[in-house]
Amino acid sequence: MLEGRRIVIFLVFAAIGMVFIGKLFYLQMVDNTYEKAADNNAIRKIIQIPFRGEVYDRHGKLIVYNTPIYDLYVTPRKAVVNDTNRFCALFNVTKGYFDSTMHRARVYSRVKPFLFLKHLSKEDFARIQDAMVDYPGFSISTSAFRTYQSKALSNALGYVAEINPNSLVDQPDDYYRQGDYVGISGLEAFYEESLRGNRGVKYRMVNSNGVEKGEYKKGQLDINPTAGQNLYTSIDIRLQEYADSLMMHKVGSVVAIEPSTGEVLTMVSAPSYDPSLLAGRNFSTYYRQLALDPLKPLINRPPSAYYRPGSTFKLVQALVGMQLGSLTPASVFTHAGAPVKCHNHNTSHNDLHNAIQWSCNPYFYHAFRKILYDNTNGNTYERSAQGLQRWSDLVANFGFGRKLGVDLNNEKKGNLPNVEYYNKVYKGENTWKFSNIYSLSIGEGELVVSPLKMANFAAILANKGWYIPPHLVKGVGDKKTIDPFYKTPVSVGVDAKYFGVVHQGMLDAVLHGTVGGDGKIPDIQMCGKTGTSQNQKGKDHSVFIAFAPKDNPKIAIAVFVENAGFGGFAAAPIASLIIEKYLKGRVDRKDVETKFMNMSYLANVTYRRPVKKDSLGK
């Protein structure tokens, strides 16, 4: 009978063995958290971040580069500091900082490096380097800051900062980790993937004390870093600086484009800021200051600020009217019967040329009415809708109401009202007609444009009917590659023959028209058009678009100065100075230059948000 007990005993043994196998099956086959935990334990990923690409101007001048900076790390277990006072003096920290940081480091881990001091400068590093041997357990890790050759162009360049938690979660390809630097705005953001390069990864095995124990899988998984690609921009940094200086004490934008290529020569957003403020160790302090500034210096206004085009839009009306067959250069309209007022000018023979030269409001009121009603049928509501449809289709070709595709992230569409738009506003079809929307005729009403769009329009005028999408970067990387989009001309659907009378009108507007004496360049034929952009609050914005020289134009420009009044006062002289500087390399009209550099319109500026949505994404 006792013989059978062997079986009982063995069954107990076997049962325990089965329980173990079951548990092991769970640990090794079912639950994979242990596998991940093992990798976290024993494999250290060492990230190598390459230098970010540099940025050059159109003449090959370096604008942005990188300065290496050094972080000091401490590994508490290995750290030996015999003379704390000397150490504190060397690293320029207080005894209190030393004690508290060492304490935090010990609490974090005795064997892992802890950030002791952030962002040592090159000078600090040179000073400390030799003394490092006396302090075992302290090590230096290198990274880099953006450094700027010029204080100009900061808004278009954008800045680089630690990735914010939301972007970290939303990123599509899971590239960034917490604490990584990423281009936040401007070119830095648009060309982020080219600029950043690709970071390298080294996998090293470590033991439980964090000491390296050789390559993991013989380095098969390691990735070498690839350096960031340089950006070769079309910006003329000298011109940019000059335009910047003219826009001091003002709120507004300057955009200058080379018409034949669509290359942006200058893009000023005023007020601006010193880009190095956001690249140093005090990012958060300065960022706060700039973000809270009511004049919003962080915003890049040219592609995103919303204005009405004002009288500059009359040129669009003239071109569209001729293309649609409603206007000819010989068409004459008087002031009579128009609800819009006009300035005091000669109306004896008020043809298209005269109307452009003097920016005649009634002329374009009548012209727009004719554009809408010609070759339409039905009642006035139906005819207005038919006419507006035809009109808006053609105007849209100029880039109004849509994005031009500039290589900046914060470009806004603006607004070009069409039939659908008014049906929505007036809540139904055939509920509105010309008399409701005639403000469009002189560039007011629901029209919304950005300075960039108006500069592009100036380029269209210069090219007599086509443009290449404006862009700030001519080439990326050593091969200077560029998206073919920025090489392909776009036609606006208005025949070149209609541009002659417009050019002539613009030339005369500068010489004997709406542009004052300060806006005339004695030895350059500049075609320009003033605008006065009405806005809900405060004084009108001063607007001016131009291109020069008249024949074979080299530069097209749009200048917006907020709350500076009539376009001829502030915007035109500033534009003329920039054109003179660009075409001649110098400015002879020193008195005008000095006058407008010192001119301030800030007193008129009401602290209204100039764009609907803050481009900082707040």
Add this chain to the structure above:
Amino acid sequence: MNSSSSNQIVKLDWLTVAMYALFVLLGWMSVYSAVYNPEAPLGIFDEAFYTGNAGKQLIWIGTSFILIMLIFALDFRFFESFALIIYVAFILLLIAVPFLGVTVNGSHSWFKYGSVTIQPAEFSKTATALLLAKYLNDPQVSLTRIKNQAIAAAIVALPMLLIIGSNETGSALVFASFIILLYREGLPGEFPGLLIGMILLFVSSLLMKPLSIFLVLVAFAGIFILILPIYERRKPSTYLRAVAAIAIIMSLSTLVDFGVNHVLKEHQRNRIKVLLDPSFDRRGLGYQVTQSKIAIGSGGFWGKGYLGGTQTKFDFVPEQSTDFIFCTIGEEFGFMGVMGVIVLFLFFLWRLLYLADQQRSRFARAYGFGVAGILFFHFLVNIGMTIGLMPIMGIPLPFFSYGGSSLWSFTILLFIFLKLDSHRSDMLSR
């Protein structure tokens, strides 16, 4: 009577010896892997190799072979004749250890002679098994009698209490495994049944709230009474008994709670708490269990390959070479490896039980069951603690774990039995 040594070799159970050799080899390979440094691998001909665990273990293995030779050189009757003397000698050593011993790895239970340290507690198991077997060899002794039961219990309890006295509770618990020997030799089934019941009660008192235990007991009592014959159900004494049983179990359960919280020492209590909640004391005891599970769990089906483990090699699991050697196998040979080891070990135990039952003398048979019981208990606790099913006790995995005392004591334990087995035809059945 006049047995030649060649005759013994023929009769030696080579299957068991082969499995022993395999376990020792696997153990050594795992120790080698645990200390293996991929950046500077040491060959076995390097002098420096013998300062490391793998080298030392090689020396222990070599000396174990000498021990085996010695055991086979002795007369097989020596072990029965000298059982009492061996037992008394080790009892004296256990008494002497607190006064003459040295502290190794925080345990004050070692003797030191030159560079060799020996833990008498390891060897006292063998001595106890021998004396117990000798006592049971007396045909007058029957384990159904209370007097004989008491003497058997005293033989086991004496070294056990001395070891508990030197704070080696883990090693002392190994003596509980003699219940297997005693059960085979006629101890009524109620005793192991009661032991298992107590363990179940202990675990459930820790895991469950008293109210849930009470409800479960009431439910069981109700079912039990329902299946009784009707006349039994009518007796009031049935209900009284049920109530009494529940009361006793509940008070025992409360006692367990009280014991864990007030009688056990802090470190013992923590070991039990870690078992129930591995997140408890993550940096200390919980760390060991968690790291052990990570090492085994990361092995997957086929493992990371020999010498390919990262957890075990880089010191993530404390006591890697000794008590947690099973992790290395789990990480490098994966589920197939650990399953192989477990199945092989069970087969080994089965072989020992089988051989024990083949013995003609009760002494050899009882000793065989003692050996199987001790080895099983180590297997149970050691593997159980590496996978988080058992509290952490300083108990090695027989033949695998690094350590001279451990390897020597298991070798002696096993080969005494194999020596006796090789003489089974010479022994008289009584």
